[in-house]
Amino acid sequence: MEQKIEEETLFKGIFEASVEGIVVADQQGAIVKANAALEKMFGYERDELNGKKIEVLIPQNLRKKHTGHRQNYAKKPEVRTMGSGLDLWGLKKDGSKFPLEISLSPSIIDDKKLVVAYVMDISKRRETEIKLQQSVEKNTAILQALPDLIFVVNKERVYTDVHSSNAEILLAMQEELIGKSIYDELPETLLPKVKKVFDTVEETQQSELLEYSYERDGAVKFYESRVVPKGNGDFLVVVRDTSDHKEAEQNLFLKDRALESAANAILIVDATQKDMPIIYANEAFEKMTGYTKEEASGENCRFLQKEDRQQKEIEVLRKAIDRGISCEVELRNYKKDGTLFWNQLTITPIKNEDGKVTHFIGVQNDITTRKKEEILKEQSSKALEMIAKHQSLKKIADHIVKMVEDQIPKAMVSLLTLDKPNKTLHKLAALKIPKAFSDGIEGVSIGNNVGSCGTAAFLKEEIIVSDIETSPLWENYKKLALENNLRACWSLPILSSTKQVLGTFAVYHEQPTKPNPDELKIVVDASKLMAIALEQHETNVKLQNNQQELKSYADKLEDKVRDRTNELSESIDKLMQVNSQLEVQIEETKLAELKALTSQALYSAIAQHFPNGMIAVVDNHYTIISLHGEDLKRLGLQKEEAEGKSVDTISQFTKDRIDRIKQNVRDTLAGNHLSEEIEINGIDYSLNSIPLYSGQCTSSNESELAQSKVKS
Structure with missing residues (x-):
């Protein structure tokens, strides 16, 4: 996990700290995301470009042509430099223009084809190139200050001069290249590309950028060469080693794919902005919550809590954010469709070089299944406790109904008891079932093809009807059910310890559906709990009846004892007379x-x-x-x-x-x-x-x- 967070931090650092502007756009040219360097480069506020067309960054007179280039590129996307043969210009928010260099890299994220563009403001370089053309003396001073290799090539394509800020490299280049043809030292695979670039520059008198790679000293190196016409038939060639840049691009791509491929939902919020808006969400977040990245972008994470804000864990989270520390909490969150889910959220602060928290990374894990199991155990234990304390049957039934309705999404539970002498079913608990439906089936006789409950009680087996409208069991009650928007019913008989039917336990839904194994187990276990409660209730009723009979017998016995006591009293009186005589004799x-x-x-x-x-x-x-x-x-x-x-x-x-x-x-x-x-x-x-x-x-x-x- 720590390694994963470090990689995510590195990705964010590369994206936001890059001196080059980075912008991500879709195939329709809409901007998805731009980093801070690009926004600053064009004079826009944070996230102001999101959703705008990429052409907003291009001068008006070039937009139509750019749209055509973009559409052609979309047909055959590849990693390359944009604008071969073109002089690219950018348009700032304030209307000013500046020269650009752009590298394009196609990417597929969430099945959407995107293009990542790396943009460089080459205003200073352009000024340098102009000055090089105007003054050799100024050119030499500037060339000595530049870290790139710079060559001067004449119209015969022969090296006439070389410059480098590294004296050792400069000496080697001068000895190896000056006076030689540019085609002599290049790999054969590059010759056609190089020849084409020089011919194009000579013909158009416009600079051209050439990106290439070849193996050198056992490693593949990447280079970028800009060929600039000097106006006198000669060429100025500026060469940069872009190996590190390419590696950074590849790492950025890999980090991005890693974040998108993560099983956990991941959010990144900007702690420097008011209310800490979400600036990144991965694909797993969309699957977990139902919200798209665009819908989540700019929102505070609390929007997942909806109105359920009275959670003590929220205060724990707030204090951790205020202190800029990591923490882990378990929150009740809500999906886009309103469904509750339990979110195990871990936040980690990201700090800049000054130690200031700039961002928080949130890793989310859906623990709804585990939490439901914990709650189910607690509620089942409470039901048993209520039974042990001989609480009212209605109160126990309502508790068990609510317990199951909380566990199964959109469930409506009904508990019916069986009148054994009459073999009819009667409502005990139905918190969410429409009253009209409950009244309509009150006192129904059990039997085959008598809906789900009547049939379950009659056959002593579970009856799962996933679609009431098409079920023959519901032929006589279909109209009543559909009028009350009941489309599915799963019913189980509630059986005593001697396998006698005590009632039925039914789960209704407003849409046709059947239970999954976990849901069916919940209903089975709940029906067993209800069986204990019903058996105890029957035992209590019998005990009360027996107590009444016993009291009646005791009353009758008391009358008999009273009569017998009277008879005994007569005998005792006689005994007392005898005893009195004995006492007289004792005295003598x-x-x-x-x-x-x-x-x-x-x-x-x-x-x-x-x-x-x-x-x-x-x-x-x-x-x-x-x-x-x-x-x-x-x-x-x-x-x-x-x-x-x-x-x-x-x-x-x-x-x-x-x-x-x-x-x-x-x-x-x-x-x-x-x-x-x-x-x-x-x-x-x-x-x-x-x-x-x-x-x-x-x-x-x-x-x-x-x-x-x-x-x-």
């Missing part, structure tokens, strides 16, 4: 109490109040003092084996049941009367306990009556 004697407690008659009397259960007396050490009741056998208990043993040894009870019995004993001995329902071996019992104030407690169980009616 503990021994009498123990006998009374262990008396079979006592427990037989108590057990009569619990004919469908059992009654046990347990002391504070969890030892079973006595055990009675009709349900002992049903519970797998034997009176003889259980009495006198700890509840921990009762194998018929689970550890959890034993722990629960101990807790009941502790709670009862703490003075609490227990009354609750428990289940043992699949049988419902009502558990009641009362303290006997002798370190023991009584607990009773009563079995469930017929028809599952619990009776206390």
Whole structure:
């Protein structure tokens, strides 16, 4: 990248810093671009020549002839000097004229044939040539000051004098050439061209420019020779080594082609001008944005932002420009047709020899695909979060619809839910779908050939209709769709985890089109998200219904418990009477109490109040003092084996049941009367306990009556 930027900088430097004027024109003669040297040469302001005809730089009396030359050149363009046999003049903005030399180089850029012209103001040289003709003495002084080789050739085409500012070269040339024919030292391939030039100058008495090259000392050298008539039959030949100039031209051409061939869009702005206008844009920029170079030229880069100026990255970019430093930002930009694209922009300042920023180079990369993927992941995560938080189904659906519409250009998304009993589809979310269309398909029955959605729900498969007008699936709804400017519809069934249809997910377009693989994947993933939301919604609805049923059952159960509690209260009253008698006996004697407690008659009397259960007396050490009741056998208990043993040894009870019995004993001995329902071996019992104030407690169980009616 650094090498590329250096090459681009070199190209710009060559173009703008060249002392020669450079102008680029198309085949119709319209000026595309001129460098600063040419604009200064002709007296024009920056970019003032852009778009004008090239003839504006030529005197009025020569324009018609020049137009003909230009048209002939367009038929057979080649790298050459313009104006063979002509005396070229330029016309400045102020109307003054001056002599020119012009070299032409054809080029093809963006499939457009262009011509690059290198223009030199030869006013000073022309003055020099005139003075050479008028005064040998002045000529000699001037010749010594010039860096070129200059020869004097007589009418017999023999060298009579040679001049050079390099003494060593001058001496060698004098020894080798003076007195010899010009044809003796030239390669045979050049002889016809040289002879023609001299003959033409002799005939027209006008100067001629000859460009040629030949191999010398193992390298190809390029030269430019101007043959000037002296008026006395002799010729003055001024020779310049243009090898460096040719190399610069080639490098300039290569740099220009490199910029045009770059995959990234490249802009160059002039930092010395107000509002930093664009002065260069390559072909990739045109492809990326849809704007032509001419449309972008002169604009500030912010025109790509349209009205979307509230981006924090813009401030980062502005500060970097103010400081004259490089930076990279990611911006929302807009193409000529209004389409949003994400632009990864890198700017690099170009400074002059004084360290002042004169230009900025902007390299642009379209990262829309990557940004959309990032945004899609964020929005999908948000949708899952909304589902996890049990937000409303409508809110989740609207979010997913907008997510897909943001990802697929010009998409309009519809979410329909399926009424399973009636097999009809109903609108859940359709942010951009015309209301008239949504109302027209509301409650449509699913089935084969029922548009995209009805068919997708019926067949449980995706239905892609790229052109509604020609699709047989839309025969009954075509008129409604077309009236609402809907021309394409891609529909997917929303399936539950058990492959049951929950609804449909549809994408509409105003133009016939079909999805690309990336777009189809977005719709598939979004439909799966919506399936999660719909399944959760159905589960929530079922849960709410179950809760209502449970509440109704609980209310009924509460009534039953209340009735049973009343019955239990009667039994408890009887137990309390017995307990009262026991307390009296305790006061008389503990021994009498123990006998009374262990008396079979006592427990037989108590057990009569619990004919469908059992009654046990347990002391504070969890030892079973006595055990009675009709349900002992049903519970797998034997009176003889259980009495006198700890509840921990009762194998018929689970550890959890034993722990629960101990807790009941502790709670009862703490003075609490227990009354609750428990289940043992699949049988419902009502558990009641009362303290006997002798370190023991009584607990009773009563079995469930017929028809599952619990009776206390």
